[in-house]
Amino acid sequence: MINDSIKDNIKEVYDKINAECERNTRPFESVKLIAVSKTKPVSLLQEAYDAGMRDFGENKVQEILEKYDKLPSDIRWHMIGHLQTNKVKYIIDKVCLIHSVDSVKLATEINKQAEKNNLVMDILIEINIGNEESKFGVSIKEAPEVVAQISKLSNVRIKGLMTVAPFTENPEENRKYFKQMKQLVVDIISYLSDNSINDVSLDELSMGMTGDYVVAVSEGATYVRVGTGIFGARNYNI
Numbered sequence: 344m345i346n347d348s349i350k351d352n353i354k355e356v357y358d359k360i361n362a363e364c365e366r367n368t369r370p371f372e373s374v375k376l377i378a379v380s381k382t383k384p385v386s387l388l389q390e391a392y393d394a395g396m397r398d399f400g401e402n403k404v405q406e407i408l409e410k411y412d413k414l415p416s417d418i419r420w421h422m423i424g425h426l427q428t429n430k431v432k433y434i435i436d437k438v439c440l441i442h443s444v445d446s447v448k449l450a451t452e453i454n455k456q457a458e459k460n461n462l463v464m465d466i467l468i469e470i471n472i473g474n475e476e477s478k479f480g481v482s483i484k485e486a487p488e489v490v491a492q493i494s495k496l497s498n499v500r501i502k503g504l505m506t507v508a509p510f511t512e513n514p515e516e517n518r519k520y521f522k523q524m525k526q527l528v529v530d531i532i533s534y535l536s537d538n539s540i541n542d543v544s545l546d547e548l549s550m551g552m553t554g555d556y557v558v559a560v561s562e563g564a565t566y567v568r569v570g571t572g573i574f575g576a577r578n579y580n581i
């Protein structure tokens with residue numbers, strides 16, 4: 344992997360996505376690939392950009408701010424990591440989609456900052472689908488009411504759900520979680536409808552990483568977030 348060029352890696356990921364779309368008779372444009380560039384230097388992001396990549400995912404506010412000015416302005420930045428309310432103001436005008444909204448409190452702050460900046464922020468609600476202690480996200484049980492509450496905010500637009508599935512060597516083990524995500528969309532929509540909320544559609548499903556994105560695509564992912572599979576292994580000690 345380390346000697347492969349980023350361009351080849353991107354092509355390989357797209358080939359696998361497209362093959363899986365074909366198998367499931369999904370149009371391949373229905374899956375958007377996000378290059379997860381956390382910990383990677385700007386030079387490698389530029390390489391991915393030159394290979395055609397425009398969607399980049401980062402999990403730290405500070406890192407987005409450091410990279411933002413050094414790279415082309417038509418990049419779509421995705422915030423995919425845990426977001427503290429006091430940092431929303433730094434990225435509100437820089438990211439296209441916040442995947443990791445895990446509380447009404449955070450959504451309320453995003454709404455406030457979006458209003459200040461005269462924009463409507465697209466968000467996803469993060470679900471802790473594996474019910475893991477170590478993970479952020481709303482539980483399946485809480486999700487319908489959380490979405491209902493957030494849907495009342497006028498400067499955020501809920502586009503769908505996101506999850507980080509449990510780590511596993513065997514991606515097939517995560518198929519059940521991806522299926523649960525799809526079912527949860529149906530259940531939330533029905534809950535909203537019961538509460539006369541009809542202006543929310545949850546079309547986007549952000550799920551699948553390097554280890555399991557093919558399975559996620561076959562279960563309906565519309566965003567896959569691939570880091571290692573594009574940029575190689577991360578070194579957190581540099």
Ligand SMILES: *Cc1c(COP(=O)(O)O)cnc(C)c1O
Pocket residue numbers: 379381402423424507552553554568569570571572
């Ligand atoms: C790091 C990260 C990814 C990418 O992980 P890889 O296994 O390297 O593809 C995807 N989503 C989130 C939320 C991440 O933090």
